[in-house]
Every structure is written in structure tokens, then in C-alpha cells.
């Protein structure tokens with residue numbers, strides 16, 4: 001895949017500051033809850049996750065989550081929550097009664113849409129008999145399993161705490177408890193993985209009949225053990241691309257529809273929570289290091305808010321302004337890029353009216369970049385919507401870079417900035 005930097009250097013200097021404004025309309029609202037502990041830190045992972053040492057303070061953490069939520073509530077008065085996502089870390093380390101208490105108290109503070117999707121991320125190494133029934137009773141209706149691979153050698157090289165038999169067993173426990181809305185996370189381009197092995201992982205996943213599958217290419221994230229000491233045998237870009245195409249074909253044959261760069265679902269089983277991110281919806285983010293995005297109708301602005309990252313620091317301050325790591329109103333000139341970073345991940349693309357409603361900018365502000373993307377064969381106009389082509393999906397970084405606002409070039413070309 002071409003580097004994003006090349007795209008930005010070549011094309012984005014022309015992106016001017018937007019001038020034509022429209023009304024910002026508050027989009028659907030979700031709730032993200034970050035639970036930051038894991039049994040062990042995986043060497044490839046750069047999430048805000050911390051190895052659990054000793055007993056975890058579940059009760060204190062739930063109290064702090066509620067205080068954090070109370071503090072953010074004025075940003076969401078009168079609005080309805082359409083989905084909840086417990087992410088991590090390893091949320092399944094939390095007992096069901098902690099999740100239950102949080103959901104009960106949260107729904108006393110905010111209106112939850114009937115049937116709202118409530119997802120809990122789960123590491124198969126933490127699945128215990130009986131626990132899934134209790135999560136279901138607490139109101140969780142979707143489980144997302146971090147499987148990564150069904151190959152025990154790959155799992156070991158990834159430093160996972162479970163083997164493939166435990167992964168199979170955990171998924172079956174959840175199904176026996178009545179969960180039918182299951183996601184399995186798989187990664188590919190793993191150390192020592194061949195094309196055939198990547199295909200077998202998909203077959204093993206499909207045999208478990210999930211509703212959804214996330215298929216991520218392993219990336220060496222800065223500040224991880226893998227970045228410092230890359231493991232032997234990571235497939236090169238060409239092989240990684242072949243793996244993706246091969247797995248895409250297997251999934252399509254099994255009736256899974258790809259709706260985002262890494263996400264596949266049976267019809268009607270897309271992840272509502274992630275779709276809201278990709279459609280540039282709003283979300284409250286509570287818990288250590290959680291990020292939120294809120295449309296402020298009265299100010300006609302979009303606020304990004306994030307919380308202190310370290311669990312101890314966040315726990316000590318939750319519910320007070322000191323727990324806020326930062327508040328930032330997105331400058332209008334950065335909104336096209338921020339919108340595209342999300343919307344162009346979607347196979348469905350976006351409509352111009354959605355761009356206008358979610359950014360408060362008239363679509364005319366991005367006409368030049370859209371024309372450039374179309375000329376390059378990366379975007380197409382289908383039934384009034386803009387959709388990335390196959391090339392646009394493959395070169396997503398270059399496509400999105402077209403919408404970067406280059407401050408230096410903008411002020412050089414326009415003395416008033």
C-alpha cells in the first residue's frame with residue numbers, strides 16, 4: 001500500500017479553508033466505556049491496556065465511571081443513546097455484577113433506545129462457565145471475541161493467553177448462554193503465517209457461525225514490543241494483500257458482506273456502534289483514556305474530549321475537570337479530513353447531505369478534492385452517494401490525504417489565511 005505521506009505531499013496543498021457553512025445537526029449518540037486492564041499485555045498492542053497486578057478495583061472503577069458520566073452529561077442533555085460498547089483492555093475481566101450496576105445506573109441517567117446494541121469485548125482466556133448468562137442478564141446483547149488466530153503457533157508468537165481450543169470453547173459458551181450476535185476479531189499477516197494458514201483461520205471462524213467478523217492486518221505500532229523487536233517471518237505487503245483478497249473471497253462466499261475496510265457481517269448484523277463512528281456520529285467516552293466526540297448545537301461546534309490515560313490518575317480524578325486530558329473544538333478547516341478519515345472506510349461511502357449535516361460545511365467546500373479523487377479512479381458517484389472504488393479502498397490513505405488541510409500552503413496562497 002502506498003504511504004499516506006506521498007499522497008498528502010502531492011495533492012493536499014490546494015485544500016482551502018472552508019467558507020460555505022450550513023447547520024450542524026446532532027447525529028446519533030453512542031456511549032463508549034473503557035475498561036483498561038488485561039491479564040497480560042500483548043506485544044503488538046498499543047491500546048490503553050495495562051497488565052492487572054493483584055485484585056482489580058471493580059467497584060471503585062464503576063463508581064468512577066458513573067462520576068465521569070455525570071460530569072459529561074451536560075454535553076448530552078435530552079439525547080438518546082443508540083449503542084454502548086465496553087472496550088479495552090479486557091472488559092470480560094469485570095464481573096457481570098459490575099457491568100450490571102453500571103448499565104442500570106447509566107440508564108437511569110440517559111435514555112437508551114429500545115433494543116440498543118450493547119457490546120462487551122472478551123478475551124477467550126477469561127471466559128468462565130456461567131459468566132455469559134450473567135452478562136446477558138445485565139443487558140449485554142453482543143459479544144466481541146479477540147480470537148486473532150486459530151493456529152496455536154501464531155497465538156503463541158502473538159503472546160496470547162489462550163489457545164485455539166479455548167477460543168472455540170469460549171464462543172460456544174457464549175452461544176449456549178443465548179448470544180447470537182457475536183463478533184470474532186482475527187488478525188492476518190502474522191509472523192510465520194502462510195496464505196493457506198490465513199484461509200484456515202477464516203474457515204475455523206466461519207465454523208463457529210458468528211454474525212460478524214473483523215479482519216485486521218497486523219500492524220507494528222510504535223512503542224510496542226513488536227516495534228522494538230519485530231518478530232521473524234512477517235509476511236511482506238504483497239503476501240498480506242493476497243491474504244486479504246483470499247479471505248475476502250471466502251467470506252463473500254459464506255454470505256458475509258464487507259461494509260468497512262476490516263469489517264464483514266451477515267446481512268443486518270453490522271456493528272451499530274462502529275457504524276456510528278464511521279458515519280461521523282457522536283459518542284460519549286468514559287473511563288481511563290476514553291475519547292468522546294460531541295456536536296454542540298448551541299455553539300455550532302464539534303467538541304473532542306479525552307480523559308486521563310493512566311487508570312490510577314483517572315480513578316483519582318473521575319467526575320472532576322481534572323480527569324479531562326483535553327477538550328478541543330475541531331477547527332472547520334480540519335473537518336473535511338476528520339469526516340473522510342471515517343466515512344471513506346465505509347463501502348457505502350456517504351451522501352453529500354450527510355457531509356453537510358455532520359460537519360456544518362457545504363459540500364461545495366470539498367468539490368475540488370472530490371473531483372480529484374474521481375479523476376484518479378478512487379471515488380465514484382452511485383445513486384447520489386460518493387463511494388470509494390476498489391482502488392480507493394486499497395489506497396485509502398492516499399484518498400483520505402486529499403482532504404488534509406495544509407496550514408502552510410493555505411496561508412502562502414491566501415494572505416488572510
Ligand SMILES: C[S@@+](CC[C@H](N)C(=O)[O-])C[C@H]1O[C@@H](n2cnc3c(N)ncnc32)[C@H](O)[C@@H]1O
Pocket residue numbers: 044045046047087088089090121122123124145146147148185186187216217218219220221
Ligand atoms: C481491544 S482489542 C479486543 C479484545 C481483547 N482485548 C483481546 O485482545 O482479546 C481489539 C482488537 O484490535 C486488534 N488489534 C490490536 N492490536 C492490533 C495491531 N497491532 N494490529 C492489528 N490489529 C490489532 C485485535 O484483533 C484485537 O482483538
Ligand code: SF4
Pocket residue numbers: 037038040041042045046047049088089090123146
Ligand atoms: S488482550 Fe487485547 S487489549 Fe489486552 S493487550 Fe492483548 S490485544 Fe491489547
